[in-house]
Amino acid sequence: MTSVADAVVPGQRLGHVQEYIAGAGTYALQDFLYASVVGLKQISRTSDNELPTMTVQRENSQSAIPEIEAIVTCKVVRVNPRFASVNIMVVDGKPCKDDFQGIIRVQDVRATEKDKVKIYNSFRPGDIVRAQVISLGDARSYYLSTAANELGVIFGTSVAGGSLVPISWQEMQCTKTKVIELRKCAKPMQ
Amino acid sequence: MDRKRVAGPELSVAPLIEYPVDHKRWTPQQEKRHDSKRQPEDMRPIYLKTGLIGQASGSAYIELEKTKLACGVYGPKPVKRIGQTFSGRGLLTCEIKFATFSCAKRRNQMRDPQEKELSQILTQALSPAIRLDLLPKSAIEVYITVLESDGLGSCFSAAITAASVALAHAGIEMLDLVAGCSASYIQTGPARSISSGAESIPPQIFMDADLEEEKYEQGSIVLAYMPSLNEVTHVLQSGKAEGSIISQSVEHCVEACNKIYAVMHHALLESVKENQTQL
């Protein structure tokens, strides 16, 4: 469908703002649309009464960076009573070349009974967690939240070293010793 | 000299030299350029290629005859520097390093004040083109290594060109590519005494001057320009010149930048083509 003839470079004029809507990889300045990345241009039409959207498919995707509301996959590196620090490894399904720092504060672990949350009973170092970015945070870390059913620990290892399987929304069981450990589990997705 | 440690060769061989023995040093009195095939407004041919550094997010290599430099772009990645406050915009840092063997005089391994300043200028020249507002809390790092320098002006303008191509190659969102171009003002024609400077002939503008020509320059200009947005992102002029010469050389440089843009465009399309054939 796409060919090299559709390849564009940053700054290349793509059309008039009255003809297209600026999509990903493009920007509008004054009356014109320009490409902002190297790649192949694509025009997609959603409905007849809307303008077609112009997007540029990146040829060489830049490393993903966390954005507000993005779903990220991260690994817990440290826990303390106030928050769990994590390394963000994947943003919206795209891997990051370099890990970004994030924290899950105690009040962001779950949506209900926030005052009863104990970080130790929710995350342990080494757990893989699915979370949502709620704020760009401070100078160092992004602020993440797991306050939704499908967010929380998706993979963990028990004290004995076996992998954990979720048995309820706040319990996980070791496959080796059958010991139950407490976690804020993510609802398994089909 | 310590003869024990510095053992000279027993045999000596005549050095390989580039020029015949009767070669005369170029002077502007010859009313021609150092490379006699070039007209004053001609640039050297440019070789530009992307993707030669595997580890980098994006990279470019540029060669203008004897000016050769490589550029690698890393990022966007988390800001690592401590003491950095929260910033809603991305942070661009550029570092230009002359290889120790790149100039006539050996350069120090430590960064000298000139390299620091050029790095700063490079940041100023590139940041108008990058959409840093889309990259909060992230850093982009641009590293340039000058392998061979044939004139500082051309070296610096090549650095700008290569860096912006490398940034585009890294997939970083940009408003436009930045092309860099240099020019020198050189007094040509027969030598005249400085005292009779009243009947001054305007100096010639030599685009993309090389080292030999730079030795005779009265002044020089480096211009960074975004061709499709029609904006100058940096200008650096040194030496004495009339206002008319400046405006003329700015126009020449803008024109040349448009030509360089075509080369940059081509190099990036080549990289797309290569990717397509691999698929």
Added chain:
Amino acid sequence: MPSLISPAERDYILKGIECNIRADGRQRPDYREVTLETGVVSQTSGSARVRIAGGTDVLVSVKAEIGPVLVDPETGDGADKGQIICSVECAPSASQQFEGRGADELNNELTQMMSRFLSHSGPAASSFLSTTSSSSSSSTAASTTAKTTSGAGGINLSKLCIIPGQQCWILYVDALVLDYGGNLMDAIFMGTRAAIYDTRIPKTEVQDLGDGQFEFEVLDDAEDTEEVAGREDMPLCVTLNKIGARHIVDASPLEELCTEAKLVVAVNRSGELCGLQKGHEGGIEPSLLLEMIQSGKTMGQSLIKQLDASIKKEAESDLAKRQRGEPVHKLGFFAQ
């Protein structure tokens, strides 16, 4: 020295500039009041202090020392020339941000710009690649050496040579920023011009001993000294700040924070451009660039006239007082 500005304040400044009225009541091409005083430090060969109403305070000193000439091994240039070595240092007392290594980048930027404008090599001198390669790693303020014929800097370096190929005068031009109130570069250049005007170099007597041997003696006579040749041709610089679609001169710190791009234009009294440099992280359209260069040029020339007049006035009044036998009082450091 503020480092952040609120969007509301930025908008206020931007709209004001659009209407040609700035926060302190000036119009776009207006300078603030400049106070100038020469001969303020007794240990120097020449010194000047420039204050711009509203904060900026720069002390420039010139020290003349005798040293070996710097010869280019390849071309043999520089054997009959003196040297000018510039450095700029922002004192930590001027702003909290200059503390420690905080001012390193600014020092280096200003030093390099000053050396480039004041001592750019003229034709047939070696390329400016080699001029800055001598690094000063230990000192905080980076110094740069450069050799010049009557290049852009104006000063006649051949006159600074004592014995060709051996000894020459080296002028160390050191600018110390005591307080920051915007528009540093213009203040530094005004101070440098005034300090060079104030500089007196002792006369020397060279004796030829034969066989290429020379000996010289520095005459120890305070009355019999030389002025720096070519000082009239030194450039002055004007910094234009592009804010919105307009440009202003002599920006205050807050206006500097709103600046998209700034352009430093160095110009000498005959209207020749001696240097040009863009700063800050924004672009300028080519047509606006040329317009800014033009207005910088005319402004710079009138600034040179005013500065020269005030230097002359001060020198004359000092001389008149001395002749009348009255003591010469300088304003000193804490005068307002």
